[in-house]
Amino acid sequence: MTGRPLIDWGWVLEHLDDIAVATLQHLGIAALAVGAGFAVSFGLALWSVRDRRVYGPITALSGILYTIPSLALFAVLVPFTGLSVVTVEIPLVAYTLLILVRNIVAGFDAVSVDVLEAANGMGYTRGQRLRRIELPLAIPLIIAGLRLASVSTIGLVTVGSLIGDAFGGLGVLIKDGIAAFFPTKIYVGAALSVALAFGADIAFIHLGRALTPWARTRAAGR
Numbered sequence: 001m002t003g004r005p006l007i008d009w010g011w012v013l014e015h016l017d018d019i020a021v022a023t024l025q026h027l028g029i030a031a032l033a034v035g036a037g038f039a040v041s042f043g044l045a046l047w048s049v050r051d052r053r054v055y056g057p058i059t060a061l062s063g064i065l066y067t068i069p070s071l072a073l074f075a076v077l078v079p080f081t082g083l084s085v086v087t088v089e090i091p092l093v094a095y096t097l098l099i100l101v102r103n104i105v106a107g108f109d110a111v112s113v114d115v116l117e118a119a120n121g122m123g124y125t126r127g128q129r130l131r132r133i134e135l136p137l138a139i140p141l142i143i144a145g146l147r148l149a150s151v152s153t154i155g156l157v158t159v160g161s162l163i164g165d166a167f168g169g170l171g172v173l174i175k176d177g178i179a180a181f182f183p184t185k186i187y188v189g190a191a192l193s194v195a196l197a198f199g200a201d202i203a204f205i206h207l208g209r210a211l212t213p214w215a216r217t218r219a220a221g222r
Contacts, residue, residue: 008184023192025168030154030196033089037096037149044097045104046130055105062097070095070156074163088160088167095156096149103145107138136212143208150200158193170196 012019048055073091081087111134119129161171170189177185 006183007187008182011184012188019173019188019192022168022170022173022189023196026154026157026170026193027196029085029088029092029157029160029167029169030150030200032085033092033153033157034096034146034150036089037093037153038100038146040093041097041100042104045101045108048101048105049108058101059098062094062101065094066098070159071162074160078163083163083167085167087163088157092153092156092160096153099149099152100145103141103148104138107141107145108134110141111137139211140208143204143211147201147204150204151197154193154197154200158189 044058048058068091070091073094074087077087077090081090115133115137116129119133124132157167157169158171158174160167161169161175170193173185173189177183177187177189
């Protein structure tokens with residue numbers, strides 16, 4: 001590492017294609033995990049809202065999964081799923097459950113009972129009430145959960161690369177940089193991971209605003 005600058009911009013310019021591929025791989029793995037985690041969590045949250053008896057066991061199980069160290073869980077899965085994307089995706093999805101289930105349930109719980117009774121009085125079916133009333137009003141807390149889950153997942157994808165290069169992603173750059181005593185790879189991988197997390201957070205903020213235009217109107221009227 002002697003004589004090398006912290007950032008070798010020549011190397012960066014020569015490897016822009018490789019850096020772009022690693023960034024897209026990282027984003028793709030994280031997006032798949034958050035998307036799958038949201039689908040599972042939404043189903044579990046709806047079940048919990050309809051039957052409160054299952055909420056405790058669901059959050060308890062998801063809480064246990066959340067406490068398992070990520071690297072250990074990745075390593076445990078390798079003998080069963082091999083060095084494949086599945087090995088990374090299973091823990092990543094599992095880690096989103098506690099965050100998303102709690103936030104989705106909290107979002108539905110935040111809907112006023114008076115609003116629900118008014119919807120029932122208007123003859124809405126359960127499905128119509130869910131789509132037109134409960135889900136739109138629950139969006140702010142749901143988006144808050146997605147923001148937290150996406151940021152944490154992007155960070156965990158970096159850890160997943162430590163058990164093999166087959167997964168790709170920015171963690172490979174960091175690992176290779178450490179192995180070769182080449183700080184440029186470390187800083188590039190770390191900086192882009194932070195940038196992805198920040199970008200995902202901002203994207204969900206804008207998505208939440210787009211899905212709740214009435215909130216902006218109410219705020220402007222104050």
